[in-house]
Amino acid sequence: MNNIDLASVDWARAQFALTAIYHWLFVPLTLGLAVIMGIMETIYYRTGKEFWKEASVFWQRLFGINFAMGVATGIILEFEFGTNWSNYSWFVGDIFGAPLAVEGIVAFFMESTFVAVMFFGWQKVSRGFHLTATWLSGLGATFSAWWILVANSWMQYPVGCQFNPDTMRNEMTSFADVALSPFAIDKFCHTVTSSWIVGAVFVVAVSCYFLLKKKHEELAKKSIHIAAMVGLAASLLALYTGDESAYKVAQVQPMKLAAMEALYNGSESQGLTVIAAVNPFAQPDYANEEEAPLKLEVPCMLSVLATRTVDGYVPGINDLINGYTDEKTGRTELPLSEKIERGQKAIAALQAYRKDPQANAGLADEIAANMPYFGYGFVRSAEEIVPYVPICFYAFRVMVGLGSLFLLFFAVLLFLTLRKDIAGMKWLHWAGIAMLPLAYVCSESGWIVAEMGRQPWTIQDMLPTWASVSNIASAEVMTTFFIFLALFTGLLVVEVSIMCKQIKNY
Amino acid sequence: MSLIGRIVNFYVEGFRGMTIGRTLWAVIIVKLIIIFLILKLLFFPNFIGEHADEGGEAEFVFEQVVGNRE
Numbered sequence: 001m002n003n004i005d006l007a008s009v010d011w012a013r014a015q016f017a018l019t020a021i022y023h024w025l026f027v028p029l030t031l032g033l034a035v036i037m038g039i040m041e042t043i044y045y046r047t048g049k050e051f052w053k054e055a056s057v058f059w060q061r062l063f064g065i066n067f068a069m070g071v072a073t074g075i076i077l078e079f080e081f082g083t084n085w086s087n088y089s090w091f092v093g094d095i096f097g098a099p100l101a102v103e104g105i106v107a108f109f110m111e112s113t114f115v116a117v118m119f120f121g122w123q124k125v126s127r128g129f130h131l132t133a134t135w136l137s138g139l140g141a142t143f144s145a146w147w148i149l150v151a152n153s154w155m156q157y158p159v160g161c162q163f164n165p166d167t168m169r170n171e172m173t174s175f176a177d178v179a180l181s182p183f184a185i186d187k188f189c190h191t192v193t194s195s196w197i198v199g200a201v202f203v204v205a206v207s208c209y210f211l212l213k214k215k216h217e218e219l220a221k222k223s224i225h226i227a228a229m230v231g232l233a234a235s236l237l238a239l240y241t242g243d244e245s246a247y248k249v250a251q252v253q254p255m256k257l258a259a260m261e262a263l264y265n266g267s268e269s270q271g272l273t274v275i276a277a278v279n280p281f282a283q284p285d286y287a288n289e290e291e292a293p294l295k296l297e298v299p300c301m302l303s304v305l306a307t308r309t310v311d312g313y314v315p316g317i318n319d320l321i322n323g324y325t326d327e328k329t330g331r332t333e334l335p336l337s338e339k340i341e342r343g344q345k346a347i348a349a350l351q352a353y354r355k356d357p358q359a360n361a362g363l364a365d366e367i368a369a370n371m372p373y374f375g376y377g378f379v380r381s382a383e384e385i386v387p388y389v390p391i392c393f394y395a396f397r398v399m400v401g402l403g404s405l406f407l408l409f410f411a412v413l414l415f416l417t418l419r420k421d422i423a424g425m426k427w428l429h430w431a432g433i434a435m436l437p438l439a440y441v442c443s444e445s446g447w448i449v450a451e452m453g454r455q456p457w458t459i460q461d462m463l464p465t466w467a468s469v470s471n472i473a474s475a476e477v478m479t480t481f482f483i484f485l486a487l488f489t490g491l492l493v494v495e496v497s498i499m500c501k502q503i504k505n506y
Numbered sequence: 507m508s509l510i511g512r513i514v515n516f517y518v519e520g521f522r523g524m525t526i527g528r529t530l531w532a533v534i535i536v537k538l539i540i541i542f543l544i545l546k547l548l549f550f551p552n553f554i555g556e557h558a559d560e561g562g563e564a565e566f567v568f569e570q571v572v573g574n575r576e
Contacts, residue, residue, distance in 0.1 A: 061526065068530035072541055079550035086553035090567040119527070120520025168564040168571075347572050354568055377572075467571050470553040480549045487540065494533060502526060 007474035009466050012084040015481040017451070019076050021444055022488045026070025028443050031145060031192055032199015033063040034138025036223075036230055038131075045131045055219055057122070059203065060134070061502060064119060069495040074148075076484070084477055088458045088468035093169030095161050095178060096151050103147035110140030145195075146188050153184035155459050156450070157252045163371045165353050165364060186248050187450075190241035193234050194443060197406055200231030201439035204413065206503055208432030216506065217423055224432070225417040231410035238403060243305065249453075250306035250314070253460060254333070255385065256453030258317045259392040261302060262292040266316035266324075271297030272305065275397065280390045283383075286317045292393075317389075321382045334373075336382055339461075343377030346370035375462045384464070387455040395448040402442035409435060 037059040044052035078100070081089045089096070117125060117133035125133070154161075160177030161170040172178060204227045207220035250257045257263075262278045263270070264286040276292035278284060284292065303312040313326045315333060323335030334342075349366040379385055409431070416422050454460065458468040507515065524531070558566035 065526065065530060068534055071534055072538055075541060076545065079546055082552045082554075083550045084553075087567055087571050090554060090563060091571070116517065116520065120516060120523070124516060124519075166564065168567045350568075350572060354565075471570060472553065476549075480545075483545070483549070491533075491537065498526070498529060498533075 006466060008084075008472055008477050009469045011474050011477035011481055012080070012469050013465060015084065015477055015484060016077065016080055018481065018484055018488070019073070019080065020447065020451075022492070023070070023073040023077065024444060024447060025440065025492070026066055026073065027145065028195035028198035029066045029202055030063065030070060030141050031138070031195035032197065032234075033059060033066065033202065034141055034199070035196055036199055036203050036226060037063060038135045038138055039226055039230070040223075041131050041134050045127050051218065051222075053122075055223060056134070058219065058506060059223070060118060062206070062499060064115075065495070065499050065502060067115065069491065069498075084470055084472065085458070085468055086470040088463060090169060091463055091468070092154075092459065093167070093171055095154055095170055095172050098172065098175070099147040099151040099154075099179070103144050106140065106147070107144040110143065111137060114140060142192055145192060149188045149191055150179055150181070150184045153181050153187050154178055155457075156187075156454055157181060157183040157248075158459055158462060163367065163374070165350055165367050166357060183248050183252065186241065186245045190238060190245045191446075193237040193241050194403070194446060196234035197231055197238060197403075198439045198443050200227040200234060200410065201406065201435045203227035204231070204432045205436035208429040209503065211423055212426065212429045212433075221417065221422060224413065224422065228410050228414040228417055231406065232414055235403065235407040235410055239407065242400075242403070246305055247308070253453065254315055255317065255320050256387060256392070257306060258315065258320060259387040259389045259453055260396040260449060262389050262393045263302070263314065263316040264289055264291055264318055266314045266319045268303065268313045269300045269311045270302040270306075270314040271299045272301030273297045276393075278390055278393050280394060282390070283386070284389055286386070286389070287382075317386055321385070336376070336379070336385065339373045339376040340379055342370045342373040343375060343379070345377075346374045347377040372461060375457060375459070375464050375467070378464050378467045384456055387453050392449055392453045395445045395452065399442055399445040399449060402438050402445070406435070406439070406442070
């Protein structure tokens with residue numbers, strides 16, 4: 001590898017994380033509000049009551065503000081690929097490009113067409129056509145999310161591709177394998193259902209504000225009722241899809257699972273850690289500690305989640321470094337030393353092949369055979385392949401903890417809206433408003449677990465971050481990081497103020 | 507009116523009738539100008555396009571990733 005400034009790796013990662021976190025403030029609300037306003041408009045279509053039309057228009061206006069503010073924030077990520085992550089961008093080739101291209105086309109045509117009908121068409125098209133446009137706007141946004149998540153899932157679990165040593169790119173061998181990767185399906189289902197929770201919490205929070213201010217009480221109460229149903233259903237679905245996602249992670253990214261659980265040494269009948277005193281500011285001494293201190297766990301539960309058996313073996317960080325064979329399933333994990341050896345073989349074969357491709361044509365097979373371990377050829381020590389445990393551990397608990405809180409909250413809320421008049425329950429109104437920032441924290445935490453747990457890889461096992469980044473000065477990346485910080489902060493202030501003004505003046 | 511005329515009219519009237527939409531479009535346009543005319547042009551060049559010869563991108567990436575590796 002050329003003399004890449006390692007600080008630029010950190011700044012490029014920080015910049016990408018900042019941009020992605022900012023972008024993800026808008027996406028879940030778009031996906032979630034789309035469902036709720038679609039339900040409201042469906043009720044209007046079926047009953048013909050003007051109340052439901054007004055309710056739909058109100059929530060569509062807030063949807064529009066969020067949608068407009070989120071426009072183009074994702075494009076910045078693509079700029080960063082081309083400038084900061086050029087080695088990675090080239091290396092992934094058309095596999096990453098194809099889903100993103102489909103997403104761009106679908107997003108542009110589907111959303112621009114149907115969103116326009118949704119906003120401009122109330123007096124101009126039939127109720128049925130308008131309702132169709134509303135649902136298709138949401139479906140278009142969800143379909144866009146699908147392709148983005150397909151691209152992301154390929155980085156977590158690269159399938160349907162073959163590395164071409166002549167072009168230095170991974171080339172797609174099966175579009176179906178990439179687009180319908182089981183990892184992508186689970187990720188999509190979990191991401192979308194958890195986004196519905198964000199939408200439901202948003203509707204509850206705004207409605208609770210109205211109830212506190214004693215404004216639009218009918219709109220608020222009926223909106224809360226619908227949001228509680230959507231939120232409860234979404235929470236149950238997110239619980240199921242989250243479990244499926246975790247199971248997939250256990251199969252294809254066991255190091256991520258070990259970091260999420262702060263599991264240093266694995267065992268059969270492994271317990272699920274509820275909480276432990278993991279130092280939040282330092283990587284634990286996993287090589288010498290038996291387990292995280294003050295650990296409180298649910299017996300056997302991690303084995304159930306990761307292997308679907310009570311006595312299944314779940315490897316810890318040290319097992320994944322030293323290698324292991326599970327006697328029951330026959331699953332074998334090579335020791336790191338062997339993975340490094342195979343990665344170095346792939347690199348050496350690639351170097352020889354590229355010097356004289358015709359004379360060394362036979363080396364193409366050796367490259368292909370060792371390509372799944374290519375990234376390990378850049379690894380020099382075990383520490384480099386272990387994700388930062390404290391962030392993975394706590395972000396996972398924040399996500400699961402808040403997800404459980406929302407499940408309880410929506411169940412209570414639905415019960416209350418069915419049995420009582422909630423207009424006078426101030427404690428409930430304040431609780432509903434307090435849930436809103438927590439919903440965003442929960443949603444962002446999910447991404448932090450997914451992406452921090454993938455470290456150090458940009459493409460799992462095939463390319464580490466330090467081989468993916470462009471050879472640029474860290475000062476350049478640092479400069480754009482702070483420009484983005486200022487820009488995103490400014491835009492967020494504008495968005496929140498426009499949104500708040502609309503809600504206050506309604 | 508033809509179908510195309512009706513579609514154009516639909517959008518024109520829609521944009522004319524906007525209230526909050528005008529503010530949103532102003533924000534979107536400012537944002538797009540910042541993103542495409544300032545950030546993209548000044549801060550986000552295509553790194554490989556700038557540093558590699560045309561047709562030599564693969565060799566460039568090879569050198570960057572593993573070429574001079576010890």
